[in-house]
Amino acid sequence: MPEIPPASRPQPRASGLADPALVDVVLPRHLYRVFTYLVPAHLQSLVRIGSRVQVPFGHATLEGMVVKLRSRSDPVLNSKGRSAGSHPIRLREIGAIADDTDNATPQELMTLSRLIAEYYLTPWGQCIRLILPGRPAGKPPARYQLTEAGRDLLGKTEGLNRLSPTCEALLVRLHRRPKGLSIGTLRHGASPSLTTDLSLLKRHKLVLEAAEAIQPSHQRLAVPSGISHHEMGSGVALPFIDQPEDRHPVSTMATAWWNNVLTAIETRRPARFLLQAPQPQRMSAVFEAADLILKQQRRVILITPEISCAEAFATGARTRWGDRVELFHGGLLPALRHERWHRLQSGTIDVVVGTRSAIFAPISSVGLICIDEEENSSLKEETEPRYHARDVAWMRAQLNAAVVLLGSAHPSLETMHVFDPDGCGMPSEPDITDSAVATVSQEDSREIHIVNLRETPYGTVLSDPMIAGMRTALEARAGVILFLNRKGFAPALVCRECGNTPQCPQCSVALTFYKQGGRLACHYCATSRSVPDTCPTCHAPRLQPGGVGTEAVEEWTHRLFPQARIGRMDSATSSNSKQASSVRRQFLAGELDVLIGTQMLCQGEPALCAEFVGLIQADAGLHLPDFRAGEHTYHTLMDAIAMARPARSGGRVVLQTLLPTHYVIQAVVNQDPTLFYKQEFAFRRALAYPPLTHLISLRVSGTGLDRTRQAAAYWVER
Ligand SMILES: [Zn+2]
Ligand SMILES: [Zn+2]
Incomplete structure (x- = not known):
C-alpha cells in the first residue's frame, strides 16, 4: 500500500x-x-x-x-x-x-x-x-445528432444547395461527431443564427435532439431508475440488531488489539488495523470505534463492496446516529448524487456509508475509515483510474491522521502480506504492530462432508450424500442452499463427433449454454445467439451440454424433489440488487424450500442462512487463467459455507469436488486458513506475483505501426 x-x-x-x-x-x-x-x-x-x-x-x-x-x-x-x-x-x-x-x-x-x-x-x-459532484438536478443538456437523412444529404450537392451556408456548416460539424454535440459545445464558434438553424434542421428531420446519455454506473448491481435507495434500505436490519444475544462487546474480543485502536484514535495517529472476524462482530467493533471518533468532532467513512450491504449498514448506523448518517455510492442517479455531494460538503453529515466511490466523500476531518469485506474484488475500479478503495483509504487516512479498519472474515493476500508477514517471511511494515490483527475464536465452525466426484458415476450432478442431506433438511423444512459458481445450463456445448465447442468469435472462449432461453451467450462481451442444430465445425447434429451450471442443478433438483419450491439466483434471474433482495427475503421467510445460485448468493443483504448447504462443484473456478483464481475460489467457498448454520445449531455442508486434495479445498474442508495462506504465498513468491511484487499492465497504442512498435520496445527495455 x-x-x-x-x-x-x-x-x-x-x-x-x-x-x-x-x-x-x-x-x-x-x-x-x-x-x-x-x-x-x-x-x-x-x-x-x-x-x-x-x-x-x-x-x-x-x-x-x-x-x-x-x-x-x-x-x-x-x-x-x-x-x-x-x-x-x-x-x-x-x-x-x-x-x-x-x-x-x-x-x-x-x-x-x-x-x-x-x-x-x-x-x-x-x-x-x-x-467532482456530478451533474446538478434538472433536465440534462440536450445533444444534437445527425439523422440518417442528414448523412445522406451531405453526400448530395443539389440538396445542400438549398440550405444556408450556416446550416451546411452545422451539418458538417455534426457529421464529424457521431455521438452528437451538446448545445453548449455547438454555441462555440457558431453563427448567431444557431437556434433558428437547429430548429429548421430538426423540422426537416436532418438533425435530432437526444437526451444526453446517463453516465453508466460502475456498480455491478445496478439499481433500476426511479427507486430511492433510502426507501430500499429501510426494513433491512443487520443480523446483530435483530438478535441481541449475538452481540459481542469489543472489550471481550481482543483486548490488546482494541487498546491499540484506542491509542491510535486518542493520539490522532494514522494507523491501519485488520479486524478478522465474522460480520456481526466486525460491525460492533466498527460502530464502537466510530462513536469515539464522533466524540472527537471528527467524521467517519464506512465502505462495503455491495450497495445492498451499504444500505443495511446505513440503516444500522441511523439507529445509532440518526440524521448524521448519509448514503453515498456510485449507484445513485447523477442528480441525486449531486445533491448528496453538496449535503456532505456543507458539513452537516458525520457518517458517510457507501461503496468504493464513497472513499471520495467531500467531508473534512475524517478520523476513521472502515473498509468491510476488504478482500472483495468490487473494491477495485475496473476502468481508468483503476484505483482500489483499500489503498485510497490508506492515502486519505495519512492526509487526515485517521485510523483505517480493514474488516474481513478471510482477508486478501495483500492484507495478510501487510499484517501477517510471517506467513511469507517478509519484515513487518513500520506502522503495523503485533496486535494490529483481531481474530475472534471461531466457535461456530461448520460440519463439512467432502464427496470425491471422481468416485461417483460419470456425469453425477447430485451425489448420494448430497441428496440425503437435501432430503433431511427438506423434511424438516429447514432450508437448502445449493451453490455453483456457473450460470446457465452448461458452461459449453460439446460436439460428440469432432470434440469442438462453439466459441465467441471476439473473445475465443466457449459460449455458455442457456437451455431455458434456448441461447448461447458469451460471459465476457454478452454476445448471444440461438442454439445451432448442428456443430459449426463438422455439421454433425451431435452437440451436447458439457459440464453443469445452475440451470442444470435446478432441473435435477426438480426431478428428484418435484414437490419442493425452488428458487434460483444468478445474473440471468436476478439482474439487480432489488430482485436479488426479494428472492433472499422469500427464502428466509420460508416461501422457498431450495435456493440455487452463483456467488450472488453470498453477496448482499439480507444475508442467507440455511440448515443445509451443498457445494455442487467446489473446484469450478480453480482453472481460470488468473493468478488470483485460487484466492477467489477460497474467498467464495468460505462465504458459501458461512451460509450454513454452525454445526452446534444443526447445520451441515456437503462439498463435491474433482480435486479433494487441492490446498484450497483442503483449507476450506478443514477450516484451517493457514493451509491456504502458506501455500498461496509460496506460489506467489515462486512466480513473483503480487502482493510480493507490483504488476502493471502497460498498453502501447498508436496509429503508426513502426512508431508504436518502437514505443513498445522502449518500454520493454526500461
Ligand atoms: Zn463437430
Ligand atoms: Zn465474447
Whole structure:
C-alpha cells in the first residue's frame, strides 16, 4: 500500500494571491497537464483553489477545477509544456465559476486525486472526475445528432444547395461527431443564427435532439431508475440488531488489539488495523470505534463492496446516529448524487456509508475509515483510474491522521502480506504492530462432508450424500442452499463427433449454454445467439451440454424433489440488487424450500442462512487463467459455507469436488486458513506475483505501426 511522503500532504492555502490574474485548471479529460486561463476582473475575488470553473477548450466548454492561482508575472507553459519565454501565448478566459466560493471542492480531495494520478500512472484530468459532484438536478443538456437523412444529404450537392451556408456548416460539424454535440459545445464558434438553424434542421428531420446519455454506473448491481435507495434500505436490519444475544462487546474480543485502536484514535495517529472476524462482530467493533471518533468532532467513512450491504449498514448506523448518517455510492442517479455531494460538503453529515466511490466523500476531518469485506474484488475500479478503495483509504487516512479498519472474515493476500508477514517471511511494515490483527475464536465452525466426484458415476450432478442431506433438511423444512459458481445450463456445448465447442468469435472462449432461453451467450462481451442444430465445425447434429451450471442443478433438483419450491439466483434471474433482495427475503421467510445460485448468493443483504448447504462443484473456478483464481475460489467457498448454520445449531455442508486434495479445498474442508495462506504465498513468491511484487499492465497504442512498435520496445527495455 502506498506511503505518502510528508511533502505531499496538503499545505495551507497560499495567501499571497488574493486576486489572481491567472489560474491553472485541470480538465476531466485524458490529459496529464494543466491549462492556464485568464481570470476576468469580476471573478478575481471569487476564484480559489478547488473552484469548479467553466472554461473554453477547443470548440467545447468544459468544467474543470482550479489547482493553482498565479500572478501575471508567473511563467506560463505552452502546449508542449515548455516555458513560453519571450513568445507569449494567447490565453483564454474562464467563463464562469460553477459553484459559490463556500462550495469549492475540499483541497484535501484535490491532493488525494493528485496522489492517485501519481500512484496509478493516470492523467490527473481523469482523477478529478472522482471528486467532482456530478451533474446538478434538472433536465440534462440536450445533444444534437445527425439523422440518417442528414448523412445522406451531405453526400448530395443539389440538396445542400438549398440550405444556408450556416446550416451546411452545422451539418458538417455534426457529421464529424457521431455521438452528437451538446448545445453548449455547438454555441462555440457558431453563427448567431444557431437556434433558428437547429430548429429548421430538426423540422426537416436532418438533425435530432437526444437526451444526453446517463453516465453508466460502475456498480455491478445496478439499481433500476426511479427507486430511492433510502426507501430500499429501510426494513433491512443487520443480523446483530435483530438478535441481541449475538452481540459481542469489543472489550471481550481482543483486548490488546482494541487498546491499540484506542491509542491510535486518542493520539490522532494514522494507523491501519485488520479486524478478522465474522460480520456481526466486525460491525460492533466498527460502530464502537466510530462513536469515539464522533466524540472527537471528527467524521467517519464506512465502505462495503455491495450497495445492498451499504444500505443495511446505513440503516444500522441511523439507529445509532440518526440524521448524521448519509448514503453515498456510485449507484445513485447523477442528480441525486449531486445533491448528496453538496449535503456532505456543507458539513452537516458525520457518517458517510457507501461503496468504493464513497472513499471520495467531500467531508473534512475524517478520523476513521472502515473498509468491510476488504478482500472483495468490487473494491477495485475496473476502468481508468483503476484505483482500489483499500489503498485510497490508506492515502486519505495519512492526509487526515485517521485510523483505517480493514474488516474481513478471510482477508486478501495483500492484507495478510501487510499484517501477517510471517506467513511469507517478509519484515513487518513500520506502522503495523503485533496486535494490529483481531481474530475472534471461531466457535461456530461448520460440519463439512467432502464427496470425491471422481468416485461417483460419470456425469453425477447430485451425489448420494448430497441428496440425503437435501432430503433431511427438506423434511424438516429447514432450508437448502445449493451453490455453483456457473450460470446457465452448461458452461459449453460439446460436439460428440469432432470434440469442438462453439466459441465467441471476439473473445475465443466457449459460449455458455442457456437451455431455458434456448441461447448461447458469451460471459465476457454478452454476445448471444440461438442454439445451432448442428456443430459449426463438422455439421454433425451431435452437440451436447458439457459440464453443469445452475440451470442444470435446478432441473435435477426438480426431478428428484418435484414437490419442493425452488428458487434460483444468478445474473440471468436476478439482474439487480432489488430482485436479488426479494428472492433472499422469500427464502428466509420460508416461501422457498431450495435456493440455487452463483456467488450472488453470498453477496448482499439480507444475508442467507440455511440448515443445509451443498457445494455442487467446489473446484469450478480453480482453472481460470488468473493468478488470483485460487484466492477467489477460497474467498467464495468460505462465504458459501458461512451460509450454513454452525454445526452446534444443526447445520451441515456437503462439498463435491474433482480435486479433494487441492490446498484450497483442503483449507476450506478443514477450516484451517493457514493451509491456504502458506501455500498461496509460496506460489506467489515462486512466480513473483503480487502482493510480493507490483504488476502493471502497460498498453502501447498508436496509429503508426513502426512508431508504436518502437514505443513498445522502449518500454520493454526500461
Ligand atoms: Zn463437430
Ligand atoms: Zn465474447
